[in-house]
Each structure stands twice: as structure tokens, then as C-alpha cells.
Amino acid sequence: MTRVFEDDRGAAFGTRAIHAGEREDPLAGAIMPPVYLTSTYVQQGLGENKGYEYARGKNPTREALERTIASLEGAQHGFAFSSGMGCLDSIMKLFQSGDHIVCGENVYGGTFRLFDKLLQHLGLQFSYVDTTRIERVADACTPNTKAIIVETPTNPLMQITNLSAAADVAHAHNALLIVDNTFATPFFQQPFSHGADVVFHSATKYLNGHSDVICGVAAVIDDDIAARLQFIHNAAGAVAGPFDSWLVLRGIKTLHLRMPQHDRNGRSIAAWLAERMGAERVRYPGLESHPQHALACAQMTGMGGMITVDVGTKEKANQVLKKVRIFSLAESLGGVESLISHPASMTHASVPPERRAQIGIGEGMVRLSCGVEDTDDLLDDVEQAFAGL
Numbered sequence: 001m002t003r004v005f006e007d008d009r010g011a012a013f014g015t016r017a018i019h020a021g022e023r024e025d026p027l028a029g030a031i032m033p034p035v036y037l038t039s040t041y042v043q044q045g046l047g048e049n050k051g052y053e054y055a056r057g058k059n060p061t062r063e064a065l066e067r068t069i070a071s072l073e074g075a076q077h078g079f080a081f082s083s084g085m086g087c088l089d090s091i092m093k094l095f096q097s098g099d100h101i102v103c104g105e106n107v108y109g110g111t112f113r114l115f116d117k118l119l120q121h122l123g124l125q126f127s128y129v130d131t132t133r134i135e136r137v138a139d140a141c142t143p144n145t146k147a148i149i150v151e152t153p154t155n156p157l158m159q160i161t162n163l164s165a166a167a168d169v170a171h172a173h174n175a176l177l178i179v180d181n182t183f184a185t186p187f188f189q190q191p192f193s194h195g196a197d198v199v200f201h202s203a204t205k206y207l208n209g210h211s212d213v214i215c216g217v218a219a220v221i222d223d224d225i226a227a228r229l230q231f232i233h234n235a236a237g238a239v240a241g242p243f244d245s246w247l248v249l250r251g252i253k254t255l256h257l258r259m260p261q262h263d264r265n266g267r268s269i270a271a272w273l274a275e276r277m278g279a280e281r282v283r284y285p286g287l288e289s290h291p292q293h294a295l296a297c298a299q300m301t302g303m304g305g306m307i308t309v310d311v312g313t314k315e316k317a318n319q320v321l322k323k324v325r326i327f328s329l330a331e332s333l334g335g336v337e338s339l340i341s342h343p344a345s346m347t348h349a350s351v352p353p354e355r356r357a358q359i360g361i362g363e364g365m366v367r368l369s370c371g372v373e374d375t376d377d378l379l380d381d382v383e384q385a386f387a388g389l
């Protein structure tokens with residue numbers, strides 16, 4: 001009897017989330033992938049080994065996670081990194097000094113910081129544009145453009161970029177479309193089916209889903225890009241550790257159960273906030289008032305648990321943040337527990353104030369990551385926290 005789940009492509013999402021990483025454990029038949037806490041592997045002779053030489057290059061626990069993310073994104077190759085930023089930094093090593101990259105102007109604060117404070121000084125050139133306006137993406141491309149990087153939905157403005165249109169622009173310039181799929185997850189959005197070339201995640205967020213690990217993952221279809229990324233993975237070494245890989249694998253096994261509840265809670269709370277505060281203050285792609293609601297419905301199969309609401313001033317935001325009881329004031333998102341944060345002073349503090357103002361990240365903005373608690377309890381909490389505003 002073999003427990004190897006070879007033909008995973010035909011199985012549906014939930015089945016692949018649970019089984020795609022599996023390989024037979026020849027020693028004991030362990031049903032779950034063992035955590036291979038080892039730095040090296042015994043070799044049988046010179047040039048003779050079991051396919052494993054040193055654990056920066058390959059680790060069986062990490063490989064189980066890499067197979068899983070490749071399967072869930074509908075890709076051929078998966079890579080697991082020490083963090084989302086470590087993952088993106090390694091992806092950027094696909095490029096060279098002088099290459100030009102078009103990046104969404106409202107991306108994760110740490111993404112902008114990596115590009116602006118580090119990679120720019122190594123000779124990569126960046127243009128930041130509103131990627132919801134696809135003509136601006138096209139206008140920003142130059143003969144040196146090698147990649148377009150988009151996050152959709154964006155953090156914290158919840159803007160949606162048309163992935164198929166962005167892929168067309170990228171490919172017309174012989175450039176890659178790189179998508180940060182952290183917010184939607186492969187459960188709600190499949191960027192490869194819209195033409196993406198590289199998809200990556202902060203696995204710290206929804207994929208792991210339990211707020212107990214820092215990890216990043218990438219998926220690639222093209223064999224050449226995969227071979228280059230594989231080389232970078234080993235050569236630059238920002239690899240995920242075996243225990244972190246195991247935790248993310250365990251988290252992913254319930255991704256298809258968690259996401260619908262994040263989505264239910266997100267929709268309910270967004271609807272309540274829109275009613276209470278006015279729809280124009282609430283950014284949630286599932287609301288009909290969202291400027292790209294139709295695109296979101298066409299491109300995503302669910303809207304998730306992320307909501308941004310503008311309460312007007314930092315003082316009012318602080319009032320809400322201090323009053324919540326079930327939501328906790330913290331950075332990060334995508335865990336089973338609900339979190340609330342103030343993007344301007346937290347996740348996007350590394351974005352200069354003028355730039356924040358320019359792209360619309362206001363001092364009165366509060367971001368909610370709705371967890372998977374019972375909807376009525378979250379609604380009660382939000383209701384009491386927003387009372388008196």
C-alpha cells in the first residue's frame with residue numbers, strides 16, 4: 001500500500017490542501033510529514049546519495065510544503081522561504097542592475113521599504129503606479145522593464161488590479177507579472193489562471209493562519225524561472241526552516257475551512273460598518289459600493305476578512321483601537337483570531353508621510369482582520385468599539 005498522493009491535479013482544492021504534500025514515509029509510515037531537523041545527510045559514497053546533500057538546498061519537510069503550495073496555486077514548482085520579505089528579496093534576484101520594475105503604489109509597507117531603501121541602491125529601478133489604472137501600468141513600462149509587481153487586493157486600501165490586463169501589459173513588454181497573493185490566498189484567487197508568472201505570499205498570514213510563524217512561499221509554472229529561483233534559493237539561502245515549514249503545512253490543511261468563515265465575518269462586519277459609518281468610508285471589495293466590486297467578483301471567488309474603515313482622525317481611530325475586546329491591536333493579519341491595526345503608524349510606518357497622503361493612507365484609517373470567531377460576537381465587539389464615534 002502506498003500513501004503517495006501522486007495524481008493530485010485532478011482533486012479539488014480541499015483534498016489537495018490536505019494531501020498534495022504527502023510522500024510515503026518508508027521508516028514508519030507516519031501519516032504526517034516528519035520534521036527533518038537535520039543540517040546534512042549521510043552520503044553512500046562520492047557522488048552517491050539519496051538526493052539530499054545539505055539542508056539549505058533541500059529538506060523533506062520543506063519540500064512537502066513546496067509541493068502543497070505549487071498544487072494549490074496550480075503551478076509546477078513551489079519554494080518556501082524564511083519570510084515573505086525573504087521570498088520577495090530572492091525573487092528580485094532574478095533581475096540585474098539596470099532592470100526596471102513597475103510596482104503598485106499601494107503595496108505592503110515592507111515591500112516598498114525593501115525596494116526603496118535596499119534594492120534601488122543595487123541598481124534596480126522602480127516606478128510606482130496606481131495599478132488599478134491599467135493604462136498607467138502600460139505608460140510606466142520602458143524597454144528595460146523586466147517585471148510588473150502587483151498586490152491585489154492591496155494593503156490597506158483594498159484596491160483590485162485586473163490580473164489578466166496586467167499580465168497582457170507585462171507580456172507585451174517581455175516582462176514577468178509577479179503577484180503578491182497574500183490577501184486573497186489561492187482559495188479565493190488563482191493568479192496563474194490570469195497569466196501571472198510568479199505568485200508569492202507572506203505565508204505568515206492566511207496560509208499558516210494561526211499567527212505562530214514567519215514564512216514566505218512562491219510558486220512558478222515556467223521551468224526556466226523555477227530553475228533560476230531554485231539556484232537563488234540555495235545560493236542566497238533565505239530558506240524556511242523545517243519546523244516552520246511543518247507549521248505552515250499544518251495550517252494549510254484547514255485553509256479551505258477557514259477562508260469561508262473569514263469571508264462570512266468580513267462581509268457581515270463590512271455591511272455593518274457601511275450602514276453605521278457610511279459606505280464611502282468602508283473599503284471592502286464585497287460591498288457593492290466598492291469601486292471595483294464587479295472586477296473583484298469576476299476575479300475572486302470570495303472577499304476574505306480584510307476591511308479598512310476611515311473613522312476620520314487618528315484620535316478617533318485610537319478610541320476604537322482601545323475599546324475593542326475580541327479584536328486585538330496588533331500588526332499582521334490572516335490568523336484565526338481577529339486583529340485591528342492603524343496602518344499609518346504600524347504596517348505602513350515605513351512609507352514616508354507625504355507618500356502615504358498621496359496614495360490615500362489616511363491617519364484616520366483602521367484596518368480589521370476578521371478572524372474565524374463567531375460572527376455575532378465580532379459584530380457585538382465592533383458595535384461597542386464604534387459606539388460614540
Ligand SMILES: *Cc1c(COP(=O)(O)O)cnc(C)c1O
Pocket residue numbers: 083084085086108110111151155180182183201202203204205214215216
Ligand atoms: C506581511 C506581508 C508581507 C511580508 O511578509 P513577512 O512574512 O512578514 O515577511 C508581504 N506582503 C503582504 C501583502 C503582507 O501582508
